[in-house]
Amino acid sequence: VRSLRRTRETLATSLRDVSVTDIVRRVTGKPLTPAVFHILLALSRGELHGYGIMKQVESDSRRRVRMGAGTLYGSLRRMLDAGLIRESGKRLDPAGDDERRIYYAISGEGREALASELARYEHLVDLAREKRLLATRPAYVR
């Protein structure tokens, strides 16, 4: 059943004109790119516009990941095509200027992809702790 579901998903995504890399990633469950992962993480807490995503990614990564507009909008295009996110409409940013902006929201498939990526990270962190490569609690928690 899982295999049939994957085949159906593959066909559906290829019909949506997704790049081969995206299809391979989704079928084989390979890791998400850092940009895609951070965007999904940013959108998991609510709808954001492009600049909002940039700022949220910077804050989530403690300014270690800084995305330019080229990377951000290229990733958004691929993620929209792959059905990981969707446009949720154009509206004013209450904290911004008087320009209407396109907001993006995470989709069900996006949440699944994010959950599976986080589970992969969790497994790796557990493994690192088991092998005593990491302290039992992260330094910033102490």
Add this chain to the structure above:
Amino acid sequence: MSGDRTRAAYRRLLGLYPRRFRERFGESMVQTFDDLRRERRAAGSGMLGFTVWTFLETTLGVVRENVAALSRAKLARHRRFALAGFLLVLPIGILLPSMWLDIAVVRDLLALDGGRPNVLGWAVIVGALLLLPVAFVVTLLPMLQKGPNRKRQLYAVNLLVCAVISAPMAITLYGIGEEIYRCEVRGIPNCD
């Protein structure tokens, strides 16, 4: 560069994105660029580094999106055949000038230093030569087959690729023919 001129230059750079991408994200990208500039200005940070980095990063995005758009483009059937023909003729298209210009890497790899080529050399030369007629037929095929209107059609791009393929074909056929004539027909010793 003043703020307005930088913004105008950024807009022009965005014009290099594929049309579909530009229509979808162009306006949002300009808004994001304005937001980032406002933020830098408010923080009292320098604009030069930010501007250079943004332009470079966006240029990379332009290249990436154009490559992606090209790879997604659906070519017409006759163009796919022309492209296949062109790709098939590439090995000899690279090999002949390399031999003629005596490029060291190719000469050493295939042992083309006047003596007999090595196994790889033979495989590459024979393979590339055999691909020539295949490339010619593949390119010609859409013009030989009848279309849905039961008529054959001429396609300029296929004719052009056929002409491109004909050049190395003519050169190699002339070379082989000339050697056969000298060595076999006229019986000149040590003629090759």
